[in-house]
Amino acid sequence: MNFTAPGERQQLNRVADERETLTQQLDFHRATLLHKLDGLDDEQLRRPMTPSGLSLLGLVKHLAGTEQGWFLKIYGGLDEPDVFDPDTEFRVRPEESADELIGVYLRTCDRAREVVAAGTLDDVVTTPWGAPVNLRAILAHLIQETARHNGHADIIREQLDGTTGE
Template identity: 75%
Template sequence: MVFESPVERVVPNRLAGERDALMQQLDFHRATLLGKLEGLDEEQLRRPMTASGLSLLGLVKHLAETEHGWFLKIYGGLPEPDLFSTDDQPDEEFRVGPDETADALVGQYLRTCERARAVVAAGGLDDVVTTPSGVEANLRAILVHMIQETARHNGHADIIREAIDGATGD
């Protein structure tokens, strides 16, 4: 069975206000990531494609962990454990285990993004939180960071996808 993205990629409104522009950009890049998985089977999605073992599903898993960390734990202050990483395995969020499926990992990513949207919608762009490293950041900066983080990993997904089947695109 091949992957079909459950989300539609919507081009952001170039006249949107600040909050909407930031959220639309993030949603665009979230959907772009899932679009990179389109048409691939489970083996292709989990296939390690770099010397470090990175795969397309590894990117999805990592971004679910990153969204969870920044929006739910740091900004939202929710006392939740990390989704995948542990103190003794900090890079676990990039590794796809034999029992982890595309449906489960993409489902976790989508649920995490939905929860993040709700937390962001309830907050103000100027709300300030302190990160675990002691640095202060407002919600605006966290949104910009997550846009950058997701877009950067979409570049990795482009390269991985091209190496799998030659597909290229935006």
């Protein structure tokens, strides 16, 4: 069965305030990642497309861990086990299904939205390596991280079936 992206990407409000601009941009890039998977079957989603073994599902897996790490653990202060082993998060194990990995990503993003909604952009937390960071900077980092990996997803998708576009 082929993957169907849940929902459409929302149009951005180009006159939004700072908080709405940041959260809209992140949601747009989250939806873009899932849009890149649309119509592909399990084999295509997990197929390694680079010498290092990178696949579309590997990107999803990595970004789920990144969302959890920054929003839930660092900013939210939640003490919970990693959703995936950080040393192997770009690789998809044979027993991991597309539904499972995409589900973890969607649930992690939903939880991250809740944590972000409860805070203010000026909230400062300390990273595990001792650096102070505010929610504004975390949002900007996750926008950059997700957009960067969407570029990788663009290239992988084009290699898989020739599909290009935003």
